[in-house]
Amino acid sequence: MTKILIVYYSLTGNTQFIAEALRDSVEADILELKPIKELNADKGTRFMWGGFQSTMKKTPELMDFDINPLEYDLVILGTPVWAWNISPPMRSFLSKFDLTGKNVALWMCHAGDGIKAMIRFKEILKSANIVESITFQQPLKNDSDTNKERAIDWIKSVEKKV
Numbered sequence: 139m140t141k142i143l144i145v146y147y148s149l150t151g152n153t154q155f156i157a158e159a160l161r162d163s164v165e166a167d168i169l170e171l172k173p174i175k176e177l178n179a180d181k182g183t184r185f186m187w188g189g190f191q192s193t194m195k196k197t198p199e200l201m202d203f204d205i206n207p208l209e210y211d212l213v214i215l216g217t218p219v220w221a222w223n224i225s226p227p228m229r230s231f232l233s234k235f236d237l238t239g240k241n242v243a244l245w246m247c248h249a250g251d252g253i254k255a256m257i258r259f260k261e262i263l264k265s266a267n268i269v270e271s272i273t274f275q276q277p278l279k280n281d282s283d284t285n286k287e288r289a290i291d292w293i294k295s296v297e298k299k300v
């Protein structure tokens with residue numbers, strides 16, 4: 139059986155919503171990335187500070203976890219788009235492991251459009267085997283049922299390819 143790990147970061151719940159839809163539809167371990175110093179999700183300044191962190195390619199320290207992605211056959215990575223890029227906590231995670239040759243599938247949640255950010259996400263993981271990728275526009279707010287179904291259909295197709 140394919141050993142699957144879902145890794146995600148979420149500040150305001152959208153990426154988490156997709157992570158949970160995926161976890162409910164396949165047999166997988168799940169890891170939520172938590173920075174030790176989290177942005178305040180309700181403050182207007184989060185866009186500035188978070189956008190700055192993302193643009194500067196910061197790798198904030200994460201809370202400890204004892205999961206090793208290298209032990210899995212497929213690693214599914216999910217992040218919100220921050221300043222047309224991946225979120226800093228996802229960058230921290232990716233800086234810890236060499237996923238060269240590893241099967242990965244990528245999803246991103248965004249507000250505007252996630253195209254440029256997805257190109258960057260793929261660029262960062264270019265040495266991995268990117269099986270599939272998908273983006274969701276604010277899935278908690280916009281047609282959450284449809285987005286959940288999209289996520290489930292997506293993960294089924296990813297599973298078939300590995």
Ligand SMILES: Cc1cc2nc3c(=O)[nH]c(=O)nc-3n(C[C@H](O)[C@H](O)[C@H](O)COP(=O)(O)O)c2cc1C
Binds near residue numbers: 218223250252
């Ligand atoms: C600091 C910050 C920067 C963001 N930058 C972008 C952006 O460049 N493009 C975009 O489409 N959405 C941007 N967003 C919106 C998020 O990507 C979007 O709300 C996403 O669904 C949030 O996922 P989450 O609820 O899992 O945290 C930004 C949000 C934050 C907090």
